[in-house]
Structures are given as structure tokens and as C-alpha cells.
Amino acid sequence: MHKRLLLLFVLLLALTGLKAQPLIKVTGLVTNELKQPLPEVTVRVMGQDQSSLTDEKGNYTIYSSSTSFVLKYFLLGYKPVLITISHDQAGRLIQNVSLSESSNELEQVRITSRQNQLSNSTTINIAGIAAMPSPSGNFESILKTLPGVSANNELSAQYSVRGGSFDENLVYVNDIEINRPVLIRNGQQEGLSFINSELLSSAKFSAGGFEARYGDKLSSVLDVKYGRPDSSQTVLTVGLNGASLSTKLLRQHSFLLAGLRYKNNTGILNTQENKGSYRPNFTDAQLIFQQELSPKVSLNFLGSINSGTFKLIPESRQTEFGTLSRTMRLNVDYDGEETDDYRTLAGAITTLYTPKPNMVVKWINSYFNTLEREKIDIQAAYFLSELSPVLENQGSGPGATNKGIGGYFTFADNRLRSQSFSSELKGDQTFNSHTFSWGLRFEHKNYNDQLNEYSLIDSAGITRFYGGPVIEAKNKLNIRYYSAYVQDSYRLSAHTDLQLGLRVNYNDLSEQLLFSPRLLLAYRPSGNNKIFRWSAGVYQQAPDYRSIRDFLGQLNLRQKAQRSYNASAGMDYAFDGLGTRLKFSTEAYFKYQDRLIPYMMDNVRIRYLAGETAKGYTYGADFSIGGEFVKDLVSHFRLSLMKAEQNIANDQAGMLKRPTDQRLNFSAYFQDRLLNSPTYKVHLNLLYGSELPIGAPSSTRYTDNFHIPAYKRIDIGFSKDFLDDAALRKPGFLDKYFSSCALYAEVFNLLNIDNTVSYLWLKDLNNVQYAIPNYLTGRRINLKLIIKFKNSK
The missing domain is CATH 2.60.40.1120 (Carboxypeptidase-like, regulatory domain)
Known part of the structure; x- marks a missing residue:
């Protein structure tokens, strides 16, 4: 009791x-x-x-x-x-x-998130970009390791996706469509791409089958965000190829991002066979500021100045080519110089309005102003010879038989100013079982182009023109584009989602009203570690200035939009293996194009046959697997198979390979730590792309009777973060002022492989034509230091 x-x-x-x-x-x-x-x-x-x-x-x-x-x-x-x-x-x-969203979360395990289910895109692990060894230093280097992307030039930020040209790729920064320079003809002339990877908060890439919310191009979408940072931070990067400084300031109702970049890759360009004085200088400044005006309204400003000057005073060149049984040598002496420069001013203001917790409306206004100039005045005298076995005659080395003596002359004085203004209104609203999206956009583009160029080759006393006659043209063009889209993402069941979208666009150049329906169906079984996707849609790319300008600088004002019918089926599968969480992805696709504008590639310059049309098809499959094989270090491997052909109307040649018909691409980006010293890391980037078709010059008809050899490249980097969490002892001075201090030693083109980017075509005394390869960069060592400052209290 x-x-x-x-x-x-x-x-x-x-x-x-x-x-x-x-x-x-x-x-x-x-x-x-x-x-x-x-x-x-x-x-x-x-x-x-x-x-x-x-x-x-x-x-x-x-x-x-x-x-x-x-x-x-x-x-x-x-x-x-x-x-x-x-x-x-x-x-x-x-x-x-x-x-x-957290960019540092492994996308390999995020497929279980319903928010990712209706997105035919890959989330890029931006945390590992700084560690990737890349001679260009541009963000786009990581894209070339992704499924569907072709690789053949380490100097260029341009890329080809599933058989498409560089012009078929969309790039967005904070929902702003980015305009890029168009006169670039060599990868070495390219400087800093628009995207500053140090300011990124997230990045997604779609190699096809993308949503109706994205614009009217045929191949791919890169969607990056400069968003609100987690905390204030300042990062300084200093290396042999340049330097950068970025800062992030966080306040309760606002944030500011600012970045300065400088690039000078003289050392890398000096590894090429063209010897001379290289003076490449590229700079970039970006500012992003967002202010919350009220709980429902915020204002975002993005400003950018991107400029570059490439100057070359060539002196000489020696190139050996051919086979083991027959080796040829070209010796060239140069006179003259080349100067290329560009400047892009960009600004955008975005008003974000949230009238309800489930609704957001954006009004985006952007302006781009780009000035590009080319000045080339170079003449050369060459000696073409065939090497014979080594002669032991007074140690003179290999004998040589004269095959041709001649010269060539290249002149260009080109100037292009392009301006673009756009205004866009877009909204998203979420209901119980679906999300409805819509958008309206107007864009006005203005071009003012002056062309004056020609090339002359004198082979063995016979004067021959390469690239057509003298080009003299002055073009002024205004184009207005109008577009709209509606899109609904609907949950059919607990495991199935359907997305339907429609884009409508019109431009006053082709005067076409174009409708582009798109569909994406996603199914996630109850196991919650797989997602199956099916997509289908019509993609139509309206004509723009570059596609309507032919070899002579004349404009085809009657050109119609290019059109492609796309279908794909893919799967994401997350599983545990090799002691970590892995993700395997695969997708098969088919594209039928009933209206294409054929083109030829000259290095990275696209030369359109503006008055021609073609029909074609592209099909292939992509495979990738990746995961965190070593803690905090993401590695991934991919294999892409593809075939792309076209039939140009009225040329009687039948089906021909497209310039981007690269049948096989393989890439591996692997990272590891030293077992006994985990603060030391290794970063290995391996790329392989099979041969590309190319035609002989002096022809306005497209041909594919020659090829560029397979692209093979290995870049490796070694790093040590003195303030790594795995460090047993941290230097007191560094630990006091910095949150990270990492030193990188990189070897570009580790095996010193001669990769060909294009050809110089010459004839000998017997009127036999030779394709002399223009090689890309050789082996080069680079050092860089990345310091992250601690926040001031």
C-alpha cells in the first residue's frame, strides 16, 4: 500500500x-x-x-x-x-x-529525390572543378568528361554534343541566356569563358531531351546558378597561367558576389610547333548583387566585362608527318603578325516576385554588347621535303629530297559588332499534384559586320587560292525573336510523373511560326534506387547571323529554321559497391533532322553552306558510372557511342558523315589520396575521342573523304591542402588566417601526344596534295596556389 x-x-x-x-x-x-x-x-x-x-x-x-x-x-x-x-x-x-540545393552533395545518390525525377539533366559536382587539371582553366573542361560530349581541343571552351555543332548549345546563368563571340577561328585565340566557376552555387547539364522552359536550340543546355552563398568568403588563386580573386559577402537580406580573373597561357602556346612571340592576355570581371526589397520582392543584378587580346608574331615552324616508311618534313619561315581582340559587356536585372508561398514570378532583362576584330597579315616561305635513311656523311643526319618550295599569304581585316537585348517574364506555381510553368520572351539582335580577307598559296610557282576568292562584304542585320512556353509537371501516381510542354517561337527573318511540343515520362520503382525516363520532342533552331552567312560573306535571308525530332530512353541506378555509393546511368537516343544547314569545320571556326539544306540522323548511347571511391573525392567514367550522317539536297553524293561524327568517346576523371598521407591527392583526367571526318579545301561542296586522327590526352595533377581536415598538424600561421591553402602541381599532356586540330594543305612539284597537320599543345608543367581566407569576425 x-x-x-x-x-x-x-x-x-x-x-x-x-x-x-x-x-x-x-x-x-x-x-x-x-x-x-x-x-x-x-x-x-x-x-x-x-x-x-x-x-x-x-x-x-x-x-x-x-x-x-x-x-x-x-x-x-x-x-x-x-x-x-x-x-x-x-x-x-x-x-x-x-x-x-547543395552542389557538394553527390548527384550519384540524389536520384532518390523526387525533385530530380522530372529532369533529364546531370548535376555537376562543382566542388571538384578547381582540382581538375586543364590547360584552358575554363569551366567547360569538366563538360568534356560528361556523357554525350565530344572532345578534340583542349584550348577551346566550345564543345559538341551528340553530333551537334557548337552553335547548337544553350548556356544560362541565373536564367539569363548567354551570348558568346562568333569570330574565333582558333582555340588558342579563346580566353576566359563567361562562367566563373568560383562564383557558382550549382550547375546542371542536359545532353538532350531538355524541357520546354529552355530555348530553341538543337543539342544541349548548360544551366548554372550564381546563388546565395552559405557564408562570406574570399578566394585567391595564383598560377603560372593566370590569377583570380573572388569574394562572397552575405547579409541577412542581401548578398554580393564579385570575381576578377586574368589569364595568360603563353607557356602552353609555346609548346606548339609554330614558334614565335605569343602575347595572349585575357581579363574578366563579374558582379552579382541581390537585395530583398520585401518578403515578397527581391532584385538581382548581374554585370560582366570580358575582354581578350591575342597577338602572335610567328617566326618559324618545323613539322614532321607521314608514316614509318615515308616521313615528310615541312619547314616554314614567317613574316608579319596576327592580332585578334574582343570585348563583351553584359548586364542583367532580374525582379523576383513571390505573391504566394507556392508561386514565383521572374522578370529578366538582359543586354549584351560584343565587339570582335581580326587583323592578320602573315606571309610565309616553306620547304617541303621527304626524309631518307640516316646518312653517316660528316654527321649530317637524315638526308632530304626536295618535294616543293613555295609560299603562302594570309590577310584579314574583319570587324563584327553584335548587340542583343532581351526581356523575359516567367512563372512557376505548384499545386497539389503538379507544377505549372510558363514564360514569354522577346529578343532583339543587331549585327554590323565588315569582312575583308583572302589567302593565297604559291606551290612550286603555281598560284592557287585556298578558301575561295577575295572576300569583301559589309553586312547589317536586325532580327527580332518572339517566344513563349507552357509546361506542366504532373504526378500520375506515387511512382510515375509526366511532364508536358510546348514552345512557340517566331522571328522576323524566316517569318516562321514554330511549334515545339516536348514530353518527359519518369518512373521510379518502389525500391527507390532507380529512375526510368522516356523523352520525345521537337527542337527547332531559328536562323541567326552566323548560319545565314556563306563563305563569301553573303547573307541568305531566306533561310528557314533547323528542325530535329528527338526521342530517348534512359535509366539511373544507384547501388552500393566497392565500398561506396555508386550511380550508373545510361541513355539511348535517336534524332531525325529533316532540315539542317550543312557546315564545314576549320579548326574551331564553323563555315556554313548557308544556301544549302540537308536531312540527317544521329543515334547513339551513353554510359557512365561514378561515385565517391575515396572520401570527399568524386570520380566518374563514361563511354559514348554515336553515329551522325546527313544528305545534302541536290549534291548527288548521298549520305555523308557530319563534321561532328565522332563514333567513340571515352573519359575518366579519377581522384585519390595517398594512403599514408591523406593530405596529398592525385587528380587524373583522361580523354579519348575517335577520328573526325574532314574534307579537302578549295571546295564549296561538303565532303568527308579525309579524317583527323583520334584525340588522346592525359592530364594529371597533384595537390596538397596544408589545412586539410585529415592533416595531423596544421601550420599555425596558415591556420590563423586561412580556411584552406592548397598547392597544385599539374602536368598537361602527360604522354606528350601530338593531337591534330586541322590541316595546312600544300602541293609538291608533281601536283600531289599533302595535308600537313596542325598540332595542339605539348607537355607542360603548371603550378597554382588556391587560398581561402577565413571570415573576419
């Missing part, structure tokens, strides 16, 4: 104590950056056992017995958020939260 009374007394005391504790009830809505509800977000009271999950509509409820506590919101693939709650008495609170 006494025991029962004692137990009752203890219970009463406990109940009294509990009653004395105030009970706080917190409810709210968790959304992503597009204000779309996020289900299955974990909400936890730090230091207590209380936790909850958001429902399908993103709503949650959680209780706390303390008046002051911290709530943590986290979901795989998103940055966790901590919010301090302080309330004097018991009651109800409403706390809405927005989570932003």
Missing part, C-alpha cells in the same frame, strides 16, 4: 513538473528555391528527441518543451538550415523555410 502511494506521489510530481514546462508548437511550410514544396524534409529540435517529417505538401508540425531552442531542417541534396526559436510562453508559431 505504501509503495502504491509513493508511486502515485512521484507521478503527480512528474505531471506537475511537465505542466510547468511551456509547450511550443511550431508549424510551417518547407520549399525549395522555386517555392515548390519539399516532402520528406527532416525537422529536428537540436538537443532533444523531437523530430518530424514534412508531408507531400511540404507542411510540418513539431513540438518543443523549451522556450528557446534550435530547429534543424535537412534533406539529402539540400543545404541544412538552422533556425533559432525564442518564445517567452507556450503557444503556436509559424516558421516557413526555404532550402537551397
Whole structure:
């Protein structure tokens, strides 16, 4: 009896104590950056056992017995958020939260997120970009390791996707479509690409089958974001090829991102066979500022100045080519110089309006102004010889038989100014089972082009023109583009989602009203580690200035839009293996193009046959596997198979290979740590691309009777972060002022392979034509230091 009374007394005391504790009830809505509800977000009271999950509509409820506590919101693939709650008495609170995507989360394991299900794109691990050994240093280097992307030039930021040309790729920064220079004819003239990887918050890439929300081009979409940073930070990078400085400032209702970059790759260009004085100087400055004007309205500004000058005073060249049984040598002496320069000014203002928690509207206004100039005045005298076996005659070395003596002359004085203004209104609204998106866009482009160029070759006393007659043209062109889209992402069942979209566009050049329907169906089995996708759609690319200008600089103002019918089927599969979480992806695709503008490639310059049309097809399959084989270091491997052919109307040649018909691409980006010294890391980048078709010069008819050999390249880098978390001892001075201090030693083109980018065509005394390869860069050692400063208190 006494025991029962004692137990009752203890219970009463406990109940009294509990009653004395105030009970706080917190409810709210968790959304992503597009204000779309996020289900299955974990909400936890730090230091207590209380936790909850958001429902399908993103709503949650959680209780706390303390008046002051911290709530943590986290979901795989998103940055966790901590919010301090302080309330004097018991009651109800409403706390809405927005989570932003985490670029450092492995995309290999994020396929289980429903937010990724209706997206035919790859999330790029931007955290590893700085470690990738790349001679260009541009963000696009990582794209060349992705499925569907072809590789054949380490100096260029341009890329080909699933048989498409460089002009068929869309690039967005903060939903702003980026305009790029068009006069570049050699990869060595390219400087800094628009994207500053140090300012990125996320990046996604689609090699095809992309949504209706994206624009009207045939091949791919690169969608990057300069978003709100986690914290304030300053990063300094100094290397043999240039330097950069970036800073991120975070405030409660605003943030600022700023970046300065400088590039001078003289050392890399000096490894080429053309010897001379290289003076490449490229600079870039970018500023992003966002201010929250009210809880529902914010304003974002993006400004950029990108400029570059490439100057070359060539002196000499010696190239050996041919076979083991027959080796040829070309010796060239040069006179003259080449100067290429460009400047791009860009600005954009975005107004973000959130009238409801489930609705967001953006008004984007952007302006691009680009000036490009080419000045080339180079003459050369050459001696072409055939090498014979080594003669032991006074140590004179290999004998040589004269095959031809001649010269060639190249002149160009070109100037192109292009301006683009666009205004776009777009919105997204999420309902119970679907997300509806829409957009309206107007763009006005203006071109002012002056062309004056010619090339002359004198082979063995016979004067021959290469590239056609003298080109003299002055062109002025204005084009207005109007486009709109609607898109609905609908949940058919717990495992199946359907996305339907339609784009409509019109331009006053071709005067066509174009309709482009698109579909994406995704199915995720109950196992939650697989996603199957099927896509189909019509993609139509309206004519632009470059595609309507022919070899002579004349404009085909009657050109119609290019059109492609695309279909694909793919799968993502996440599994555990090799001691880590891996993701295997594969996709098969087919594209039928009933209206194409054929073109020929000259280095990285696209030369359109503007008055011709063609029909063609492209089909292939991509395979990739990747994961965190070593903690915090992502590695991935991919294999791409493809065939691309076309039939040019009325040329009687039948089906021919397209210039981008690269049948096989393989890439591997592997990272590792030294077992006994984990602060030391190795970064290996391997690329292989099979041969590319090319035709002989002096012909306005497209041919594919020659080829550029396979592209093979290995770049390797070694790094040490003196402040790595795995370091047993950290230098006191560095630890006091810096959060990271990493030194990189890189070897570009480790095996010193001679990769061919184009050909110089010459004839000998017997009127036999030779294709003399123009090689890319050789082996080169690079050093760079990346320092991240600690935040000032």
C-alpha cells in the first residue's frame, strides 16, 4: 500500500513538473528555391528527441518543451538550415523555410529525390572543378568528361554534343541566356569563358531531351546558378597561367558576389610547333548583387566585362608527318603578325516576385554588347621535303629530297559588332499534384559586320587560292525573336510523373511560326534506387547571323529554321559497391533532322553552306558510372557511342558523315589520396575521342573523304591542402588566417601526344596534295596556389 502511494506521489510530481514546462508548437511550410514544396524534409529540435517529417505538401508540425531552442531542417541534396526559436510562453508559431540545393552533395545518390525525377539533366559536382587539371582553366573542361560530349581541343571552351555543332548549345546563368563571340577561328585565340566557376552555387547539364522552359536550340543546355552563398568568403588563386580573386559577402537580406580573373597561357602556346612571340592576355570581371526589397520582392543584378587580346608574331615552324616508311618534313619561315581582340559587356536585372508561398514570378532583362576584330597579315616561305635513311656523311643526319618550295599569304581585316537585348517574364506555381510553368520572351539582335580577307598559296610557282576568292562584304542585320512556353509537371501516381510542354517561337527573318511540343515520362520503382525516363520532342533552331552567312560573306535571308525530332530512353541506378555509393546511368537516343544547314569545320571556326539544306540522323548511347571511391573525392567514367550522317539536297553524293561524327568517346576523371598521407591527392583526367571526318579545301561542296586522327590526352595533377581536415598538424600561421591553402602541381599532356586540330594543305612539284597537320599543345608543367581566407569576425 505504501509503495502504491509513493508511486502515485512521484507521478503527480512528474505531471506537475511537465505542466510547468511551456509547450511550443511550431508549424510551417518547407520549399525549395522555386517555392515548390519539399516532402520528406527532416525537422529536428537540436538537443532533444523531437523530430518530424514534412508531408507531400511540404507542411510540418513539431513540438518543443523549451522556450528557446534550435530547429534543424535537412534533406539529402539540400543545404541544412538552422533556425533559432525564442518564445517567452507556450503557444503556436509559424516558421516557413526555404532550402537551397547543395552542389557538394553527390548527384550519384540524389536520384532518390523526387525533385530530380522530372529532369533529364546531370548535376555537376562543382566542388571538384578547381582540382581538375586543364590547360584552358575554363569551366567547360569538366563538360568534356560528361556523357554525350565530344572532345578534340583542349584550348577551346566550345564543345559538341551528340553530333551537334557548337552553335547548337544553350548556356544560362541565373536564367539569363548567354551570348558568346562568333569570330574565333582558333582555340588558342579563346580566353576566359563567361562562367566563373568560383562564383557558382550549382550547375546542371542536359545532353538532350531538355524541357520546354529552355530555348530553341538543337543539342544541349548548360544551366548554372550564381546563388546565395552559405557564408562570406574570399578566394585567391595564383598560377603560372593566370590569377583570380573572388569574394562572397552575405547579409541577412542581401548578398554580393564579385570575381576578377586574368589569364595568360603563353607557356602552353609555346609548346606548339609554330614558334614565335605569343602575347595572349585575357581579363574578366563579374558582379552579382541581390537585395530583398520585401518578403515578397527581391532584385538581382548581374554585370560582366570580358575582354581578350591575342597577338602572335610567328617566326618559324618545323613539322614532321607521314608514316614509318615515308616521313615528310615541312619547314616554314614567317613574316608579319596576327592580332585578334574582343570585348563583351553584359548586364542583367532580374525582379523576383513571390505573391504566394507556392508561386514565383521572374522578370529578366538582359543586354549584351560584343565587339570582335581580326587583323592578320602573315606571309610565309616553306620547304617541303621527304626524309631518307640516316646518312653517316660528316654527321649530317637524315638526308632530304626536295618535294616543293613555295609560299603562302594570309590577310584579314574583319570587324563584327553584335548587340542583343532581351526581356523575359516567367512563372512557376505548384499545386497539389503538379507544377505549372510558363514564360514569354522577346529578343532583339543587331549585327554590323565588315569582312575583308583572302589567302593565297604559291606551290612550286603555281598560284592557287585556298578558301575561295577575295572576300569583301559589309553586312547589317536586325532580327527580332518572339517566344513563349507552357509546361506542366504532373504526378500520375506515387511512382510515375509526366511532364508536358510546348514552345512557340517566331522571328522576323524566316517569318516562321514554330511549334515545339516536348514530353518527359519518369518512373521510379518502389525500391527507390532507380529512375526510368522516356523523352520525345521537337527542337527547332531559328536562323541567326552566323548560319545565314556563306563563305563569301553573303547573307541568305531566306533561310528557314533547323528542325530535329528527338526521342530517348534512359535509366539511373544507384547501388552500393566497392565500398561506396555508386550511380550508373545510361541513355539511348535517336534524332531525325529533316532540315539542317550543312557546315564545314576549320579548326574551331564553323563555315556554313548557308544556301544549302540537308536531312540527317544521329543515334547513339551513353554510359557512365561514378561515385565517391575515396572520401570527399568524386570520380566518374563514361563511354559514348554515336553515329551522325546527313544528305545534302541536290549534291548527288548521298549520305555523308557530319563534321561532328565522332563514333567513340571515352573519359575518366579519377581522384585519390595517398594512403599514408591523406593530405596529398592525385587528380587524373583522361580523354579519348575517335577520328573526325574532314574534307579537302578549295571546295564549296561538303565532303568527308579525309579524317583527323583520334584525340588522346592525359592530364594529371597533384595537390596538397596544408589545412586539410585529415592533416595531423596544421601550420599555425596558415591556420590563423586561412580556411584552406592548397598547392597544385599539374602536368598537361602527360604522354606528350601530338593531337591534330586541322590541316595546312600544300602541293609538291608533281601536283600531289599533302595535308600537313596542325598540332595542339605539348607537355607542360603548371603550378597554382588556391587560398581561402577565413571570415573576419
